[in-house]
Amino acid sequence: MTEVQTYPTIDEAARAMARGAAYMGGGTIVMREVNAGTAAPVLVRTDDPTLRQLRAQGDTVSLGAGVTMAQILAEPQLDFLHPVARRVGGPQVRNMGTVGGNLFAAHPYGDFAVALLALGARVQLAGTSGARPVEDVLRDRARQVGLVAAIEVPRPRHGSFGFTKVSRVKPKGVSILSIAVLAPQTGGTLRGVRVALGGMGSGPLRSAAVERALDGQRLDRTTLEKAQSVASDGLQPPTDALASAWYRSEVVGVHLRRLLQSMESS
Incomplete structure (x- = not known):
């Protein structure tokens, strides 16, 4: 019991x-x-009320670990996260599921953690000073890393962040894979690109190959083709009841390219 x-x-x-x-x-x-x-x-x-707090601090938004997906969808200042929160389960799950809990959700869940990874979020643990990169928490989540108190999320420039979730059942099916991209541009050139993938490994991970293909380039046809061709490089996606490793490797580049094209036209 x-x-x-x-x-x-x-x-x-x-x-x-x-x-x-x-x-x-x-x-x-x-x-x-x-x-x-x-x-x-x-x-x-x-019942600590600080876990449900939302605070904007300059270009960073602080989300208490107990903030739910429904809370995010109700906040206009978090509009860049709305496409992500909207794809997490159905209304019942969004009313209960929290941003802190999503960091520890195993595949095929945890899509919000993929977005936080691409955005370069930082995680504040209870009883500690400073914040840790979300990469560290995701890497160590199989071990007890402490209690997440809040998550600091940098606000991306308009049009520089995109997210997509691939599932067999729409709109609330579990993920075959998910992709989040932060692709800021300076003078038409991509700088500081971060690409995160879900469903392509044991947990959310960054794609170094795609980041190299995009960073310092213009988002043109040649760059899109290169990013698509290397999307599965160095990755070991799982085979499970949803899809095979072969299928995930074949389609991740296609969905990445579509996401990048949608960001280019936004």
């Missing part, structure tokens, strides 16, 4: 987790484990 402990502050919840408990936020992940009988013996939750 699983015991649920509720704490008034995030710091108290983090201390409880350090003693071996698991955290329950929106419950969209953990409750499946509870129902399957595989959840940790002790689950920790907190």
Whole structure:
């Protein structure tokens, strides 16, 4: 039987987790484990209101780890994240699923984490100073890295960020793969490109090959063809009930090119 402990502050919840408990936020992940009988013996939750806060600080938006997809969709200042949040499950999941929890959602879930990776987000852990790159948290998420308090998301320039999710069931099917691209342009040349992929490895990852193909180039036909051709280079996508590794490798470049073309015309 699983015991649920509720704490008034995030710091108290983090201390409880350090003693071996698991955290329950929106419950969209953990409750499946509870129902399957595989959840940790002790689950920790907190009513700390800071987890639901949204704050704009210059060119950065701070999202409390307990902010839901529905909250994001209700905030005009987060319009760049609306296409991502809208593709996370159905209304019930969006009302419960949190940005912090999405960082730990295993494939075929975790599409929001793919977008955060492309945007260069940073993660604040409870009881620590400073923030860690989201890459570090995603890399270490199989181990207990601490309790996520907030996520700092740089606001992209208009038209420089794009996201797409490929699924067999629309509009709320789980992902075969997902792609997020940050492609700022200076004088028509791409600079500081970040490309993140979901469903192409054990978790969200960046595509170094595509970033090299795009950075320093103009978004023309030649560049698009090059990016498409290297989209699966160095990657080991899984084979599962949704799709084979071969299929993912074949289609990721096509969907990447379509996303880039849609950003070019926006």
